[in-house]
Amino acid sequence: MEGVLAQTLASGLLIGFVYALVAVGLTMIFGVMDIVNFAHGEYLMISMYFSYWFFILFGMDPLYSLPAITLIMFGIGIITYYIAIRPIINAPMLSQIFVTFGLLIFLRGVAQFLWKVDYRMIPETLASGNINLAGIYIGRPQLVAAVGAILCYGVILWFLKNTKTGMALEAVAEDKEAARLMGINSNRMFALSWGIGIATVGIAGVLLSTFFYVFPEVGGAFCLIAFVVVALGGFGSVVGAFLAGIIVGLVEVVSGYLIDPSFKFMFVLALYLAVVFIRPQGLMGK
Amino acid sequence: MLNVEKIQLKYGNIPVIHDVTFRVEKGEIVALVGGNGNGKSSILRGVAGLLTPSLGTVSFEGRDITKTQAFDIVSLGISLVPEGRRLFPSLSVYKNLRLGAYLTDDGKEIEKRMDYVYSIFPTLKERKDQRASTLSGGEQQMVAIGRGLMSQPKLLLLDEPSWGIAPKLVDKIFEVIREIRNNGVTILLVEQDVQEALEACDRAYVIQTGRVVMEGTGRDVLNSELIQKAFLGL
Numbered sequence: 001m002e003g004v005l006a007q008t009l010a011s012g013l014l015i016g017f018v019y020a021l022v023a024v025g026l027t028m029i030f031g032v033m034d035i036v037n038f039a040h041g042e043y044l045m046i047s048m049y050f051s052y053w054f055f056i057l058f059g060m061d062p063l064y065s066l067p068a069i070t071l072i073m074f075g076i077g078i079i080t081y082y083i084a085i086r087p088i089i090n091a092p093m094l095s096q097i098f099v100t101f102g103l104l105i106f107l108r109g110v111a112q113f114l115w116k117v118d119y120r121m122i123p124e125t126l127a128s129g130n131i132n133l134a135g136i137y138i139g140r141p142q143l144v145a146a147v148g149a150i151l152c153y154g155v156i157l158w159f160l161k162n163t164k165t166g167m168a169l170e171a172v173a174e175d176k177e178a179a180r181l182m183g184i185n186s187n188r189m190f191a192l193s194w195g196i197g198i199a200t201v202g203i204a205g206v207l208l209s210t211f212f213y214v215f216p217e218v219g220g221a222f223c224l225i226a227f228v229v230v231a232l233g234g235f236g237s238v239v240g241a242f243l244a245g246i247i248v249g250l251v252e253v254v255s256g257y258l259i260d261p262s263f264k265f266m267f268v269l270a271l272y273l274a275v276v277f278i279r280p281q282g283l284m285g286k
Numbered sequence: 287m288l289n290v291e292k293i294q295l296k297y298g299n300i301p302v303i304h305d306v307t308f309r310v311e312k313g314e315i316v317a318l319v320g321g322n323g324n325g326k327s328s329i330l331r332g333v334a335g336l337l338t339p340s341l342g343t344v345s346f347e348g349r350d351i352t353k354t355q356a357f358d359i360v361s362l363g364i365s366l367v368p369e370g371r372r373l374f375p376s377l378s379v380y381k382n383l384r385l386g387a388y389l390t391d392d393g394k395e396i397e398k399r400m401d402y403v404y405s406i407f408p409t410l411k412e413r414k415d416q417r418a419s420t421l422s423g424g425e426q427q428m429v430a431i432g433r434g435l436m437s438q439p440k441l442l443l444l445d446e447p448s449w450g451i452a453p454k455l456v457d458k459i460f461e462v463i464r465e466i467r468n469n470g471v472t473i474l475l476v477e478q479d480v481q482e483a484l485e486a487c488d489r490a491y492v493i494q495t496g497r498v499v500m501e502g503t504g505r506d507v508l509n510s511e512l513i514q515k516a517f518l519g520l
Contacts, residue, residue, distance in 0.1 A: 164388070171374050171385050177336060178372040183360035183389040183437065286376070 007136050008257040009250065014138070014146040016249020021149035021204040022222050023229035023241040024156060025197030031173045031236025032193035035085065035096050039103035040226060041219025043198050045111060047073050047205030048214040052120055061126045063144070066206045070199050077198025081191045089190070104219075111216035119213040127210045141211035148207045152200060153242055160238065169193060173236060224265075225252075228272040234285025243283060247271075287312045287472055288333065288364075288441060293342030295328045302328050303496045305342070310441065315463065315473045317487035317504065319480045321517070325496040326476040327369050330443045333474070334366035335359040346441070361389055365439035369446050369476075371430040375419035379410055382418050382429050386436025396436075403432035406462055423450040427459060435466065442466065444475040448482060460486045480517040484508040 026040045047069055054065035080103070088099050127144040130137050160166035171179040172189040179186055212218070229248050233240025251271055256264035275282060288310040295303040302325040310316045318326045331337040333344055335356035343352045351359060365386075374382055383403060387396050404411040407428040413421060418429055427447060434442055447463065448456045460482055467473050477483035483504075484490055490507040492500040500512055507513055 164384070164391070167377070167381055167385055168388060170377060174374040174376060175372055177356075178368065178374065179385075180336070180356040181334065181360065181366050181368060181372075182385045182433075183357045184385075185357045 003135060005257070008253050010136050010138055011142065012250040012253030013246060014142040014249070015253070016246035017146040017149040018204055018208060018245075019222075019225050019229055019249050020242045020245025021152055021207075022201055023226040023233070023245055024153060024238055025200040026226050027230045027233065027236055027241040028200075028238060029193050029197040030230065031238070032169055033089070033190045036100065037197070038097065038100040038223070039107055040201055041221075041223025042104050042107035043073065043076070043201045043219070044205040044208070044222055045214075045216065045219040046076070046107065047202035048209040048212070048218060049111065049115065051206040051209035052122055052214045055122050055125075062122060062206050062210050063126050066203065069206050070203055073202025074195045074199035077194040077196070078191050080198065081194035085190070085194065086187070108216050108219070115216065117216055119215045121213050122209055125210045139211060144210065145207035149204065152203050156196070156200065157238060165192070225268065228268055231272055232275050232282055234282030236286075237282065237284035240282055240284030287347060288474065289345045290329070290333065291343045291345075293329075293332060293339040293344060295325070295332050295337050296340050297328075301340075301496065303332070306493070306496070306498055308491050308498060308501070310472060310474050312472055313467070313470070314489060315467050315475070315487045317483040317490040318474070318476045318493055319483050319490055319507075319517070320493035322478060324493050326493050327445050329493070330366060330445050330474070330476055334364060334443055336366075360437050363440035364443065365434040365437045365441070366443040367430045367434040367445060367447070369449065371426050373418040373426055373429055373433070376417055378415050379418055379421070379429055380414040382433050383410075383436050386433035389437060399436050399438060403435055406465065407432055424452060424455040424459075427451055431462070435471070439471060441472045441474065444473060446477060447475060448477060448479045456482055480513060481508070484513070
């Protein structure tokens, strides 16, 4: 009994780190430019397909293709910003929602057109297998994904807190006009936030592809969870997203274990509702 | 140094400034005074590039900057300390100042400017790791002015430096403004505390309903019937 609970907690914690990484990009884009990217999950899906095709076509293990895919996703984020987002920066919020939601439908449609609705899986990766940690069996891919997520999160936080560009991103998030008075080109910072935001969700996608099916709708579930994480952590808070990711991961598996796995999202969403009612600004929100 | 010629400024379709002309010479302190809602702040925003004049021109050191973007104007040597201070509230005093020197990467140079700011406002050195939002109004104004100085401007624009500050600190702030000028920075300021501003400045322009209605030396304007009646209630 205790063993099973420990096992459950461990797997909740591990998936929580990945949720946190998916959510970090979403919260960062929102924090810097007040735009909610409804297509965030679709970028996760795209990077999972990249990982899959790199494996199938070139025999590259996801852990080897990760750096290249991260760069590609960074570029895709920047391109998305200049093509789709920049024209609507000052548009009403409803137009912004339509654009990112339209992006979701478009990207999903493209994936269905190119790769059909089949579920695909990378059969065997460097990360495959299980390890036994003090009697708890942990999937190696999950462990690798969690460690990767923590590292990536650490790098982002270091970048934000210690580099001039990171400070400028925070400055733009806090007061766009004052940032311009410092000589900061906010447009470039917006583009950068899309680059980083999409690159991080891309890293999450590659890590997930080592143990999760790849299919055109895969982004949906993760994006929904990412919204819960961002709301719980506080919109725009990178630290909040990290803590909230872990909480959501734990709530999901523990409620699945104690009650029934098919109800697990009910508890995650109940948590979301509770946050909205009790503390709308989230754990670390302003 | 700064020449503003017949500018018109609009918010949306509503003009707030009509046909305003003034100039600032190197080494001067020039004040724009007038009641609230008369468009004084808009003029500074127009000079700093946050608002683009719909008519007229703004030129700085002989160069037309009417349509130059705010983030490029900083590099020309104009720095605006905005109304309400507009600090980055959750960042430390140090980071606020560091961002003021955003266009510089030279560590030694930044250090030098930082030391200069700390020499004017010694309190800020003690509070450098504190979040800007935790400071008092007066200290926040010091950070705002310090941050404006970190880009090493030739022309410093100050929007309501006395706003939200304890009355006894207002004198101190104006003392610092004169000190900054004596160190070679030209100053254009907008102020509702008409008496304080006119005593501190070399020349002044009185703005009413978006127009210049009077100009002269600080003392002349202060002693004028218009100011005595309309603003000081004497």
